Amino acid sequence: MSKESILQIFSEKYKNKYRVYPDSLKEGKNSFFFMVRNDKSKYLIIVGNSDISGKFEGEFLGKLTLNKKTLSVKMAYLNHRNLSLLQEIFPYLYPSPAGLKKSFGTGDRLGIATPAHIQAFKDKDIFPVLAQQSARENARTGRTWQQVLDEAIWGCFETGYEGKFGADADHVKKIEDLSKAVDCGYTMFTIDPSDFVKDDIQQLSEREKDEIYNRISEKDKLEKLYLDKTYTVGGKKFHFDARSLRDIVITYFKALQHVVKCYGFLKDYKKGGFDFEISIDETSFATSPLAHIFITEELHRRGVNFQNLALRFIGDWQKGIDYIGNVDEFAGELSYHAIIAKNFGPYKLSLHSGSDKFSVYPTFAEKTQDLFHIKTAGTSWLEAVRVIAEKDPYLYRQIHHFALGNFEKDRASYHVTTDLSRIPEVDRLPDDELKGLLDQPDSRQLIHITYGSILTAKDKKGNFLFRNQIYKALFKYEDDHYKNVSSHIKKHLNLLA
Numbered sequence: 001m002s003k004e005s006i007l008q009i010f011s012e013k014y015k016n017k018y019r020v021y022p023d024s025l026k027e028g029k030n031s032f033f034f035m036v037r038n039d040k041s042k043y044l045i046i047v048g049n050s051d052i053s054g055k056f057e058g059e060f061l062g063k064l065t066l067n068k069k070t071l072s073v074k075m076a077y078l079n080h081r082n083l084s085l086l087q088e089i090f091p092y093l094y095p096s097p098a099g100l101k102k103s104f105g106t107g108d109r110l111g112i113a114t115p116a117h118i119q120a121f122k123d124k125d126i127f128p129v130l131a132q133q134s135a136r137e138n139a140r141t142g143r144t145w146q147q148v149l150d151e152a153i154w155g156c157f158e159t160g161y162e163g164k165f166g167a168d169a170d171h172v173k174k175i176e177d178l179s180k181a182v183d184c185g186y187t188m189f190t191i192d193p194s195d196f197v198k199d200d201i202q203q204l205s206e207r208e209k210d211e212i213y214n215r216i217s218e219k220d221k222l223e224k225l226y227l228d229k230t231y232t233v234g235g236k237k238f239h240f241d242a243r244s245l246r247d248i249v250i251t252y253f254k255a256l257q258h259v260v261k262c263y264g265f266l267k268d269y270k271k272g273g274f275d276f277e278i279s280i281d282e283t284s285f286a287t288s289p290l291a292h293i294f295i296t297e298e299l300h301r302r303g304v305n306f307q308n309l310a311l312r313f314i315g316d317w318q319k320g321i322d323y324i325g326n327v328d329e330f331a332g333e334l335s336y337h338a339i340i341a342k343n344f345g346p347y348k349l350s351l352h353s354g355s356d357k358f359s360v361y362p363t364f365a366e367k368t369q370d371l372f373h374i375k376t377a378g379t380s381w382l383e384a385v386r387v388i389a390e391k392d393p394y395l396y397r398q399i400h401h402f403a404l405g406n407f408e409k410d411r412a413s414y415h416v417t418t419d420l421s422r423i424p425e426v427d428r429l430p431d432d433e434l435k436g437l438l439d440q441p442d443s444r445q446l447i448h449i450t451y452g453s454i455l456t457a458k459d460k461k462g463n464f465l466f467r468n469q470i471y472k473a474l475f476k477y478e479d480d481h482y483k484n485v486s487s488h489i490k491k492h493l494n495l496l497a
């Protein structure tokens with residue numbers, strides 16, 4: 001019995017009820033597994049061995065006859081329990097670490113874009129990190145670590161993807177969050193020690209800095225290790241004098257202690273290998289090569305085996321739009337960081353806020369010699385909203401007005417230079433020009449930054465204002481949604497591969 005005949009017979013019998021995702025079809029345990037959808041939802045169909053399908057939660061639909069054999073047909077829900085059973089049968093549905101392979105993260109805030117992301121990675125030699133959300137994003141979208149991971153894996157199943165993929169618990173600040181993400185099955189952990197970074201050092205007097213420094217009990221040891229030491233990187237000398245060492249130590253030392261603690265926890269708690277990233281990308285000032293050397297040397301001295309390091313690079317890295325700054329200057333500074341990462345590691349340099357940074361991608365790939373990881377998230381959300389602007393102008397206008405009303409509040413946690421006065425009055429724009437708003441930096445950032453409010457806002461009765469309508473529209477126009485997101489992510493990947 002061939003795979004194709006199963007789909008044919010199923011489709012004939014249920015043609016008015018379900019549409020099949022043909023690429024999802026897999027064979028295992030004497031049964032066939034594939035995904036279908038109706039106009040409301042998606043399901044897993046299991047045809048064959050009822051001992052196997054009986055373990056899945058769902059409903060029996062009936063029976064099919066194929067080559068005089070009677071096969072049971074079960075419609076199973078896309079829930080966590082069923083996914084776990086499916087992973088046991090098809091182990092490639094478990095995420096795995098990327099190690100030092102060049103990699104790219106596609107944060108999916110809605111949890112429905114993975115099939116589009118997989119399409120974008122086709123024929124590209126870049127390791128996909130398909131599940132990637134930060135603790136902050138989860139708080140804003142009302143999703144959990146488990147949901148994020150499960151939805152990405154269902155997306156893999158839908159497309160029939162059997163390749164490797166990663167799952168990044170991004171910007172984690174607390175050990176309890178790490179522990180939850182390990183329990184869910186994540187394979188990459190990005191520690192954000194920013195609560196312990198002294199970010200206001202430039203406002204302190206020399207005396208204040210000395211006072212803080214003198215309170216650091218390890219300072220004598222650190223001076224023995226680094227004071228008056230010179231490192232040559234790319235032909236340039238980087239020297240720790242008393243002042244630069246003091247400033248770097250008071251800025252980062254406590255943060256590094258937190259990282260060491262998190263790493264120790266993961267090493268004990270997580271069975272099997274994992275990718276470990278440290279992100280210090282959200283400081284108000286760029287990470288200097290000297291500070292980079294200190295961070296790496298300290299982490300290695302204290303036994304932290306990390307694969308990725310996210311620095312704060314020079315220039316302006318705003319959300320959802322291209323790099324603002326001098327690309328040549330960035331390239332010059334980056335070349336020192338890349339040499340440090342290669343010679344002191346090797347480890348990958350990680351680029352956060354990577355959405356739409358088209359002008360720096362070629363440089364980033366070249367200077368790092370493919371030792372890179374890139375994170376995007378907002379850009380997939382924006383491409384989803386573009387579909388709404390195109391297909392459901394009424395819904396888009398409502399979202400747009402709501403976003404304008406929430407912008408001042410929501411921008412507080414972002415560094416952006418959005419000017420709302422440059423955004424055209426949305427009620428005066430003809431329908432077919434609405435999608436163009438997603439090409440204009442100001443309106444792009446408006447929708448980028450307010451995503452949490454848009455997705456969680458409720459009316460007085462406690463019903464979501466937009467969330468269900470957004471999902472409904474994207475479900476209805478799924479092909480357009482997939483096409484938009486995949487071609488946009490491909491634009492990113494083409495510049496990197």
Ligand SMILES: [Zn+2]
Nearest residue numbers: 279281352353
């Ligand atoms: Zn970041």
